[in-house]
Amino acid sequence: MAKELLKGNVAFAEAALRYGLEAYFGYPITPQSEALEHLSKRMVEEGRVFLQAESEVAAVNMVYGAAAAGVRTMTSTSGPGFALMAEGLSYIAGSEVPAVFVNMQRGGPGLGNIQPSQADYFFMVKTAGHGDFHPIVLAPANIQEMIDMVGLAFDLAEKYRTLVYIAGDGSLGQMMESAELPPMQALPTERPDWAVTGCEGRDPNLITSLYLGAKNLEAVNLRLQAKLREIEENEIRYQEYEVEDAEILLVAYGTVGRICTTVVREARKAGLKVGLLRPQTLWPFPLARLRELAGQVKVMFVSEMNAGQMLEDVERAAAGQCPVKFYGRMGGVVPLTDEILNAVKQLAEEVR
Amino acid sequence: MAVDVKIPENMELVYTYPESLTEVSTHYCPGCTHGIVHRLVAEVLDELDIRERTIGVAPVGCSVLAYNYIKTDFVEAAHGRALAMATGLKRVNPDKIVFTYQGDGDLAAIGTAETVHAANRGELLTTIFINNAIYGMTGGQMAPTTLPGMVTTSSPLGRDCSIVGFPIKMSEILAQTEGAVYITRQSSAGLAAIRKLKKAIKRAFMVQLAGLGYACVEVLSTCPTNWNRDPWESIQWVEEEMPKYFPLGDYKVTDAVQALKVK
Numbered sequence: 333m334a335k336e337l338l339k340g341n342v343a344f345a346e347a348a349l350r351y352g353l354e355a356y357f358g359y360p361i362t363p364q365s366e367a368l369e370h371l372s373k374r375m376v377e378e379g380r381v382f383l384q385a386e387s388e389v390a391a392v393n394m395v396y397g398a399a400a401a402g403v404r405t406m407t408s409t410s411g412p413g414f415a416l417m418a419e420g421l422s423y424i425a426g427s428e429v430p431a432v433f434v435n436m437q438r439g440g441p442g443l444g445n446i447q448p449s450q451a452d453y454f455f456m457v458k459t460a461g462h463g464d465f466h467p468i469v470l471a472p473a474n475i476q477e478m479i480d481m482v483g484l485a486f487d488l489a490e491k492y493r494t495l496v497y498i499a500g501d502g503s504l505g506q507m508m509e510s511a512e513l514p515p516m517q518a519l520p521t522e523r524p525d526w527a528v529t530g531c532e533g534r535d536p537n538l539i540t541s542l543y544l545g546a547k548n549l550e551a552v553n554l555r556l557q558a559k560l561r562e563i564e565e566n567e568i569r570y571q572e573y574e575v576e577d578a579e580i581l582l583v584a585y586g587t588v589g590r591i592c593t594t595v596v597r598e599a600r601k602a603g604l605k606v607g608l609l610r611p612q613t614l615w616p617f618p619l620a621r622l623r624e625l626a627g628q629v630k631v632m633f634v635s636e637m638n639a640g641q642m643l644e645d646v647e648r649a650a651a652g653q654c655p656v657k658f659y660g661r662m663g664g665v666v667p668l669t670d671e672i673l674n675a676v677k678q679l680a681e682e683v684r
Numbered sequence: 685m686a687v688d689v690k691i692p693e694n695m696e697l698v699y700t701y702p703e704s705l706t707e708v709s710t711h712y713c714p715g716c717t718h719g720i721v722h723r724l725v726a727e728v729l730d731e732l733d734i735r736e737r738t739i740g741v742a743p744v745g746c747s748v749l750a751y752n753y754i755k756t757d758f759v760e761a762a763h764g765r766a767l768a769m770a771t772g773l774k775r776v777n778p779d780k781i782v783f784t785y786q787g788d789g790d791l792a793a794i795g796t797a798e799t800v801h802a803a804n805r806g807e808l809l810t811t812i813f814i815n816n817a818i819y820g821m822t823g824g825q826m827a828p829t830t831l832p833g834m835v836t837t838s839s840p841l842g843r844d845c846s847i848v849g850f851p852i853k854m855s856e857i858l859a860q861t862e863g864a865v866y867i868t869r870q871s872s873a874g875l876a877a878i879r880k881l882k883k884a885i886k887r888a889f890m891v892q893l894a895g896l897g898y899a900c901v902e903v904l905s906t907c908p909t910n911w912n913r914d915p916w917e918s919i920q921w922v923e924e925e926m927p928k929y930f931p932l933g934d935y936k937v938t939d940a941v942q943a944l945k946v947k
Contacts, residue, residue, distance in 0.1 A: 355776050381775045385768070386801040393765040393798070397741075397772025400759045405772070423762050528757040528773065530737040530780045538751050540742075540760035 335512045340475050341366035341505040343513070344434060344498070345408070347479040349374055351486050352517045354403035355381035357394035361413045362446040363502040364436035368408065388413040392420030399429035400539040402527025404486050408434035410502075411452050412443065414460060421495060422461030426541025428556075430489035432482070433467075434498045436505035439664035447664020448502035450586060453641035456497050457614045464553055466560050467495035468567060469614040473590040476511040477612075478504060483514060492563055493526075499614060501637065503587050503666060569612040570621065574600060578607030580679060581629040583622065583646050585611045587666065588635050595672045604680050614642065622649035630683045632656045635672055637665070702726040704735045704755050711749060715908035715915025716820075717872035717922075718746060721812060722753050724882045725785070728889055729756065731947075738781040739773055741766045745787035746820040754785075764795025767802035770809050781892055783810040789819045792854045793828040799854070803898045806863025810888045811900040813854065815869075815930065816907040824910030828852045831929050836910070851929055855902045859935035865897035867936040871904040873922035877932075887946045896940050904930060 338346075345367035348356070356375055358368040368384065375382035381398070385391035391407050398405035409417065414435045424431050437452045439445040457469050468488050472478035478500060485496040523529050528537050543549040571589075574596050575581060584592040589610035599606035609625065611618050626632060631654055634643045640658045647656045659675045661667045691697050701707050705726035712718045729735045738756040742748055744763035751758035761769040766784040774782040791799050791813050802809060818836055819825040825838040829851045833842040843851075859867040870884045871877040881903060888899035904926045906918040913921060 355772065357772065383771070383775060386797055389765070390768040390771075390798050390801065393762065393768035394772035394775075396761075396765075397759065397769035397774075398776045399772075400769070401739075401773050401776045403776045405776075419762055420765070427760075528739050528759055529777060530739060531755075531757050532736040536751070536755055537757045538760075539758070540751070542748060542760050 333512050333515060335510045337508055338475060338511050338513070339366060339506070339508045340478060340500070341436065342370045343475050343511055344478050344482050344500070345370040346374065347482040347513055348406055348432070349378065349380070350514045350516050351483045352404045352519055353380065353406060354519060355398040355405040356407065357383050357385050357391045357398070357405070358407045359385050359388045359391050359409065359413060361410045363438055363505045364408045364410050364434065366505070367434070388416035389419065392417035395431050396420050396424050396427070396429065399424065399431040400427070400528050402523035402529065406432040406434070408436065410436050410438045411440050411455075414452065414455070418460040421467070422463050422465065423541050425461065425465035425467070425495055426463060427539050428493040429539060430493050432485045432489055432496050432498070434500060436500045436502055438502050439662070445664045446502060448504075448587060448637060448666055449662070449664055450499070450501055450588065450637040450641070451662070452499070453614065453636070453638060456499055465556065466615050467497050468492070468563060468616070469497045469499055471499045471585040471589070471612055471614050472504065473586055473610060475504065475507070475509050479511055479513060488567060492559055494559070494563070499586060501587050502664070564616040567613060568616045568618050570618040571610045571612060573608040573610070575607035575609060575625065577605055579605040579630045579683065580607070580676060581625055581632045582606060582608040582635065582676070583611070583632055583642070584608065584635045585614060585642065588637055591667060591669055592635060592672060594669045595676060598669065598673050599676055602677070604676065606676060617645050619645070619649045622646060623651060623653070626650040626653040629654055631679060633659070633676060633679060635659045635667065637661055637667070702730045704729040706753050706755050708752065710753055712746065713909045715906055715918050716746070717905045718814065720872050720878060721814065721881070721903055721905070722750065724878070724885050725783075725812060726754055727882065728886045731886065732889055732893065734781050734889070734893070737779070738783065739777065741770045741773070741782065741784040743784070743786040743790040745790050747785055747787065747814065748821070750785050764790050764793070765798055766790065766795065767807070767809065767811065768798040771802055771805070771807050774807060774809055781810070781889065783812065783889070785812045786814065787820070788813070788815045788817065788827045788829040792852050800857065800861065803858045803864040803900065804861040806865070806897040808892050808895055809898055810892045812885065813900055813902040814905045815902055816905040817851070817926065818907050818910045820907050820910055824907070829930070831925070853930065855900070855935045858900055863898050864900065864936055865938040866891045866899040866941045868934045869902040869904065869930060869932050871922055871927070871932055873904070873906065873919040877923075883946050887941065887944060890944050890946060891941055894940070894944065896938070904932070
């Protein structure tokens, strides 16, 4: 496939379709509505299921139903809509059906605005929803990575029968850049054996998150936790850039991670030993690697489009081995390369 | 607990569990009519020979464990979301029969939006709507369908409609949606009513089999425990008091639905 100029929301939507999305349910919300609009046409063209729901509450439960039937299904939204989905997310986690959610984050709290933000880190990573569970959270930094992560999201969701979130932001949804879409993948001819498809020739299947009796539920909790440990064992993903001799380690994800790549390049030109670790999975988090690096660098520097949310995880990883500094912008403001670079230069003076 | 029935050699078995009903004792209280409605659903699934292609959606409420009794594939929905979940299930399983079994708190309070919109879209779904005018499982609180003046654990002085509004008439509302083709309110109290109810349930499944549109059977039902009435008084209350506010009968029957031959 050749590269083409693609808008982020259209790119992930079309990628999902090509990765075998059989049913999409959604509700319009800026800054992700182009995904819903694209799929309203393309899913019908491909003879698949598209339905605009009456609310995000309904959309997540339609996804839950389609996931219980064993097909690739997803929805996409932004913060206010994701909040409405929290109930369903917990049921999906408890029922262990695979489903993918894209959150093109915008400024908050409340109605906030429609500009790019990473203010839903806590909400997505520390679990949106009641009860003990963790989703897998993928954080793309550009449109190509977002396309690739849609395929990864479906694979991981099915491998572990779990929730996978893609943590985008308004700029990733709205920007255009050149990227390559995957080829059209053939749809599976069979449903998984756990799915509800009618009990012809077998005992009935049941998809539920209800386990009456404390010990019954605790046994399920323990099994879910064991699965999460397995995910932590196998699925941590991150990119390192110029970390080998770094004295200052930047830690940033998504759009800010991308900006920080430029910051590192510019800082190196200025003779500063600066590196970057960019988590591609926010959960599971690259805790062990960051802890290792915290013993090697002089200081860690976290930058996010929020008030300092991943910051808490980086501090946990550093465990007091080195100071952890922070530079953030809020309200939908995307930090400029020079802003972060100046902060890094100032920090370099301080730690010299 | 399986029920072991030994038939003496000189006798013939004339009445037994439908194949679609699991042979266990239910958790329902004495005098509760959930058991009757479960059995009717199971008989209909048997008679239409659709058990192996049917998927049930259980609600949150006393019938949350419906899947322990009705022997089909099942999912357990969040409170009020049964029809949204059923929509997802049916859209990706168009050749399967999907039904929801919901109480009044589930369908008529927390799930009102999901219910009205599923009906309005004409989803090819069948709903069994148990209206017993109370929240049973949580201990007898006021429901959206609690009758005026009725005492519950959250309306101890009786439902005061000037403060909390009026019992909601879902069949009347759903009948107004274009997508609904069969909306009826029946009763689970008394033999004649139960026979009519079974016919309505059968018609509601046949509507889906024929791909005609959305069908809902509202069932006036008992809750002796939370009504503080014995089973017999409860049945009388369903027969005599509830229809005064919730009149029995068909609220919408399209010509195509009327033409279905229900045996």
